[in-house]
Amino acid sequence: xxxxxxxxxxxxxxxxFANVVLFLxxxxxxxxxxxFSRRYQTSCVTCHSTYPILNPVGDAFRLNGYRFEDDxxxxxxxxxxxxxxxxxxxxPNAMWPGEIxxxxxxxxxxxxxxxxxxxxxxxxRESNVSxxxxxxxxxxxxxxxxxxxxxxxxxxxxxxxxxxxxxxSWLMAKAWIELADLVGPENAVNLRVGSLGxxxxxxxxxxxxxxxxxxxxxxNSWALxxxxxxxxxxxxxxxxxxxxxxxxxGVEVSGFGKSWLYYVGVVNGNIDxxxxxxxxxxxxxxxxxxxYYGGFxxxxxxxxxxxxxxKTDNPLSNAEYWRDDSLTLSVFGYTGTARIEVEYDxxxxxxxxxxxxFWRLSIGARERYRDLTLLVGYQWAHDDNPYxxxxxxxxxxxxxxVEAQYxxxxxxxxxxxxxxxxxxNIPVTAQGDPVLIEDKQDINVATxxxxxxxxxxxxxxxxxxDVVDRDFVSATDEVAYLQLMFFF
Amino acid sequence: MVFFCLLTVSMxxxxxxGDSGAGTVSGKITVWKTKVSTQGTKSDKDVIVFLEDLxxxxxxxxxxxxxxxxxxxxxxxxxxxxxxKGTTVRFLNNDTVEHNVYFLFEKTGDTxxxxxxxxxxxxxxxxxxxxxxxxxxxxxxxxxxxxxxxxHPLFCLAEINEDxxxxxxxxxxxxxxxxxxxxxxKKLKMKQRQAEITVxxxxxxxxxxxxxxxxxxx
Numbered sequence: 137x138x139x140x141x142x143x144x145x146x147x148x149x150x151x152x153f154a155n156v157v158l159f160l161x162x163x164x165x166x167x168x169x170x171x172f173s174r175r176y177q178t179s180c181v182t183c184h185s186t187y188p189i190l191n192p193v194g195d196a197f198r199l200n201g202y203r204f205e206d207d208x209x210x211x212x213x214x215x216x217x218x219x220x221x222x223x224x225x226x227x228p229n230a231m232w233p234g235e236i237x238x239x240x241x242x243x244x245x246x247x248x249x250x251x252x253x254x255x256x257x258x259x260x261r262e263s264n265v266s267x268x269x270x271x272x273x274x275x276x277x278x279x280x281x282x283x284x285x286x287x288x289x290x291x292x293x294x295x296x297x298x299x300x301x302x303x304x305s306w307l308m309a310k311a312w313i314e315l316a317d318l319v320g321p322e323n324a325v326n327l328r329v330g331s332l333g334x335x336x337x338x339x340x341x342x343x344x345x346x347x348x349x350x351x352x353x354x355x356n357s358w359a360l361x362x363x364x365x366x367x368x369x370x371x372x373x374x375x376x377x378x379x380x381x382x383x384x385x386g387v388e389v390s391g392f393g394k395s396w397l398y399y400v401g402v403v404n405g406n407i408d409x410x411x412x413x414x415x416x417x418x419x420x421x422x423x424x425x426x427x428y429y430g431g432f433x434x435x436x437x438x439x440x441x442x443x444x445x446x447k448t449d450n451p452l453s454n455a456e457y458w459r460d461d462s463l464t465l466s467v468f469g470y471t472g473t474a475r476i477e478v479e480y481d482x483x484x485x486x487x488x489x490x491x492x493x494f495w496r497l498s499i500g501a502r503e504r505y506r507d508l509t510l511l512v513g514y515q516w517a518h519d520d521n522p523y524x525x526x527x528x529x530x531x532x533x534x535x536x537x538v539e540a541q542y543x544x545x546x547x548x549x550x551x552x553x554x555x556x557x558x559x560x561n562i563p564v565t566a567q568g569d570p571v572l573i574e575d576k577q578d579i580n581v582a583t584x585x586x587x588x589x590x591x592x593x594x595x596x597x598x599x600x601x602d603v604v605d606r607d608f609v610s611a612t613d614e615v616a617y618l619q620l621m622f623f624f
Numbered sequence: 625m626v627f628f629c630l631l632t633v634s635m636x637x638x639x640x641x642g643d644s645g646a647g648t649v650s651g652k653i654t655v656w657k658t659k660v661s662t663q664g665t666k667s668d669k670d671v672i673v674f675l676e677d678l679x680x681x682x683x684x685x686x687x688x689x690x691x692x693x694x695x696x697x698x699x700x701x702x703x704x705x706x707x708x709k710g711t712t713v714r715f716l717n718n719d720t721v722e723h724n725v726y727f728l729f730e731k732t733g734d735t736x737x738x739x740x741x742x743x744x745x746x747x748x749x750x751x752x753x754x755x756x757x758x759x760x761x762x763x764x765x766x767x768x769x770x771x772x773x774x775x776h777p778l779f780c781l782a783e784i785n786e787d788x789x790x791x792x793x794x795x796x797x798x799x800x801x802x803x804x805x806x807x808x809x810k811k812l813k814m815k816q817r818q819a820e821i822t823v824x825x826x827x828x829x830x831x832x833x834x835x836x837x838x839x840x841x842x
Contacts, residue, residue, distance in 0.1 A: 457762060
């Protein structure tokens, strides 16, 4: 049977590849939208400090449904009307007028990867140098569809190399539509339907879509250790809790003001471990239960979430597009029920099903001061019964990270990150021997990198990861990555 | 449509506007072997025609004059602004976003950041030295304007017509004497590099100018 990416990611069947942490460098979402550059005839840096990272102007633009306040002052390509304004006065006897962007609204880009196994972990990689050109090719569209309506969509084609063990390709897509200002004050209640969580499943201050480096944050990407079938005689297959902080399909309500923003959503959960080669990201199996999440962020200083200008006593102090002296605090929680399935080769008990009720609670902060950004995050995790009838016990985990980024020049940004993942109550026998999964899945990772812009829409990132303390072999340990990325 | 270049010259004590003691220099500017786009907010349509004095005159500083440059729709308006040294430029912000004003002095390579300001806040800067200055905004990298500072008031701004690729200019109230006529353009140079002219009182000195790319200038 042809292996799918989920086979690699969730079952750990690749020899020596630790699947407990999803060491992914995938783009969850299109990292930049140059169609907005065209629409406003403005540079990428109007909205991005270094794409994909949004500066506060860009964040306010995104939150406002992909439009600026007093947008008509800045649009250089007026939209195409789907009805004159006057029809508002004629409704309900006429169609309410809308609009669509006059340009295609499409943006495209690609990432080229090179991987160099500096540590020469030959057990995990076939070749010490891998060229993955391209690693991803993306087509995306986004825009404001007139008053109170915005939409986004993307298709990301990925090819992965997995240390040259195997080459796998797949196409994942996302799409959502948002209705803004449903009730109450402006921006207080917005409804989004579709692929949720690109900016909201996880801490607002450490979103993977806004990461500086290539590797995802472990706080977002880690997953429960998977079962090693060879450690469980009679076990044919196992479907566990596949949850990671990634986009899913559902419904979300959000709102924001100057200093605050919130988001709450409901999603299917039970992310499909084998969605095929073409799929909507985060597609999950519909069961009788849904998963729920909610997050909140509070910003002190800097430009408001609503684009309200920061107060500046000294107008000479802060004139760079990436600066926004501020402290942002965030909290995020997720609760859900995962369907656990255990399949035996014993005819007496072929498949058992049970539920794993779980939650994740994270707190985080982002401090920006002049050219320096500091990020921290901490997460508690609990699963009532992640291994179903195989173990019947609960399990806990904690994750934390710290990160620093610094603008040496507008085009040159070094960064460093340290992360730890610790599991508690790993399945063991009465004698204390690990069962079911790899011996230990705790991991400490140090990542160092530098990003350099050749242009506002073209950059190179060089990154090195050192898995500082681990008891299993990681395919990303002592590997240097080089990425060339461009969008247009 | 033909565009005219109008000039108000701050005259030295020996002459006043309309005085028969002053002359006029005028003519047609033609774009040669290339095409100038006049569309968009940072087009290449602007040409400055100016004179360099060969008569040893000294010109007083601009008498406290203030002109405006706006920042609106993420654009500096105007895109090209010729001024005499001593002129104060008032930078307005009529956008709802903050703007920054940052100068690059081309002659020296020096830069000055005069600050970041919210809507409806303006900032003044007096240009005391002659030379080309590029005004930028650090928050919106596509914004740029050219402020060309002269020692004297003998300059005028002409706009090239997209269809004809020509412009008309007229430098009026020029004191009699010998001058070198030159042009300033973002990208194009005067084909003959410069022209020596003699201005006579009460007369028009005609001079047609050709501007082109540097590679076509012998």
